[in-house]
Amino acid sequence: MEQLQAPEDARIVDALRAGDEAAFTMLVQDWSPAMLRVARIYVPTRAIAEEVVQDTWIAVLRGIDRFEGRSSLRTWVFRILTNTSKTRGERERRTVPLSALDDPVRVPEPAVSPDRFLDADHPNFPGHWASPPASWSEQPEEKLLGAETRAVIDAAIARLPPAQRAVISLRDVQGWDSEDVCNVLGVSETNQRVLLHRARAKVRQALEEYLDAGTDQ
């Protein structure tokens, strides 16, 4: 089955089998942040997510000889992670918000509060901005890139429901493409976009509240 593996994956697997600790450490450091976010979809606390990630790496080492390269190594590792997280989540008696991943469209959630728009029965401009967003191009760069702005984004991401938090972390923080996110989370392209849409909308809103408050003289 060796020939099925991507060259990069085969190289990593060989390094692990050869006991290359540096290669293993790099892999752990590279993938664990994303693994923590995905685990948090299923388990209630950060501390348990850390344990799940640790258990996953142990399972990866135990099972590496069974890795055949049918999927990428990363997809394979994240599948173990997801299974480990689900099992642990059940043990923690946490109701897994499955609908959040499988059917996010079921519960509508506007990207922007309806009171920012004119009513649907407005004679001239139904659904038009009542209070339009300002341009941020005038915002000083030091402010946009400053520590306070980072704290605002951090807090906004922390407040997101776990599935939205996982998707925005993988896509926008880690820079994964949508196909990889769909594979790892087992969601459709459409549902992945819905989760990303809602997550970005909330982070934008948090930024708007912070930046607008600063522009009032």
Place this chain on the structure above:
Amino acid sequence: MSTATLSCQELVELVTDYLEDALPPEERARFEDHLERCRGCTNYVEQIRITIALTGRMRADELDSATCDAIVETFRDWSRTG
């Protein structure tokens, strides 16, 4: 005019599909047509783009160093015992 054009409230819900290039061509044309005429929506899309760029600068939430050490320790045992 009203049936063929998007309202601002409709447009904001399509922004992610637009940026992900997931809109059908005629919907994409309506979207861009609206943007050309609407300062508020142009600003909104700009805000979303800036939000994405700023989120991309965030540091990923790293594993606790003790956990990382424990995992590497497991690896040592694993390679020793084969």
